[in-house]
Amino acid sequence: MAVARHETGPFATVSALASQVHPVFMLPPLATSLFGGLLSGGFWPPVAALHAGAMFFAVYTAHVKDGYVDFHVRGEDDDHPLTASGCRMALVGAGVGFAFCTGAIWLLVGPGAALLTLPTWVIGYTHAPQLDMNPVGATMGYPAGIALALLGGYYAQVTTLTPRAVGLAAVFLLLLTGIKIIDDEQDYDYDRSIQKRTVAVVLGHQRARRLALGLFGAGLLGIVGLSVALPGVPPSAAAAAVVFGTVAAIAQRGDPETATMLLIRGSYLLLAVLVTAVWFRPLA
Numbered sequence: 001m002a003v004a005r006h007e008t009g010p011f012a013t014v015s016a017l018a019s020q021v022h023p024v025f026m027l028p029p030l031a032t033s034l035f036g037g038l039l040s041g042g043f044w045p046p047v048a049a050l051h052a053g054a055m056f057f058a059v060y061t062a063h064v065k066d067g068y069v070d071f072h073v074r075g076e077d078d079d080h081p082l083t084a085s086g087c088r089m090a091l092v093g094a095g096v097g098f099a100f101c102t103g104a105i106w107l108l109v110g111p112g113a114a115l116l117t118l119p120t121w122v123i124g125y126t127h128a129p130q131l132d133m134n135p136v137g138a139t140m141g142y143p144a145g146i147a148l149a150l151l152g153g154y155y156a157q158v159t160t161l162t163p164r165a166v167g168l169a170a171v172f173l174l175l176l177t178g179i180k181i182i183d184d185e186q187d188y189d190y191d192r193s194i195q196k197r198t199v200a201v202v203l204g205h206q207r208a209r210r211l212a213l214g215l216f217g218a219g220l221l222g223i224v225g226l227s228v229a230l231p232g233v234p235p236s237a238a239a240a241a242v243v244f245g246t247v248a249a250i251a252q253r254g255d256p257e258t259a260t261m262l263l264i265r266g267s268y269l270l271l272a273v274l275v276t277a278v279w280f281r282p283l284a
């Protein structure tokens, strides 16, 4: 069975399968899952690794299915490295990997942790062709996965959720939804031509940008509010809002491509400041 479309042999197979690992999309859920574990205060590395592994397979599933649907089913994309059967094989492999990680979490931690992990795969598998058909699903699937990565990573360590875990997951949901809205502005013309209803296509550039900025504002206020109101979120965490706010203020003047590039880096900085604040508690 041919897996790669353009070449044959084991190297071509491995590189076609590896082409569906997109680090820009893959690193944030892995980092957020580990951040959730760290935030919980009870970090057991095997469980943290299993949860991060499950996030890897959920995002890999999303990319393989998205590529399969866009190229082999809808005929929207010009090229794809995997054959249709290669995509199906990759989906089965990722499903087995996800089931292994989630099953091990069930055995080591309990059913609650496994049930909180499961929706990430469901979101990944249904990203295309179901969720990407409407503006909410197309925009919020990935941010919802990130929020669940934080909650699942946290719950898997301590089998409970606290207001700080839920509050920070909500902040991530708001900020990443804003980033995805701006990211989708890049594909405005193409998405319109294929009737893909992203927020930018439905609202137009200006209103989409205003909505994204509103979401950034709400998310940043959320971080400051959490750092003031909850003892579990150190005051120094508010620095994350300052850092991301500065990047967002610069980014919003740029074109969608530059803005997305800056905002993605800004979200890494935000996470780095939050990890530093939670781990080292510099002002405590």
Ligand SMILES: CC(C)=CCC/C(C)=C/CC/C(C)=C/COP(=O)(O)OP(=O)(O)O
Residues within 6 Å of the ligand: 025, 029, 055, 058, 059, 062, 063, 066, 070, 120, 121, 123, 124, 127, 132, 138, 141, 142, 144, 145, 146, 149, 187
């Ligand atoms: C754990 C976790 C984070 C789970 C969520 C997984 C998820 C929904 C990932 C989305 C990845 C993806 C295909 C992005 C491109 O979407 P697009 O529709 O903008 O891309 P396209 O224009 O290439 O189709």
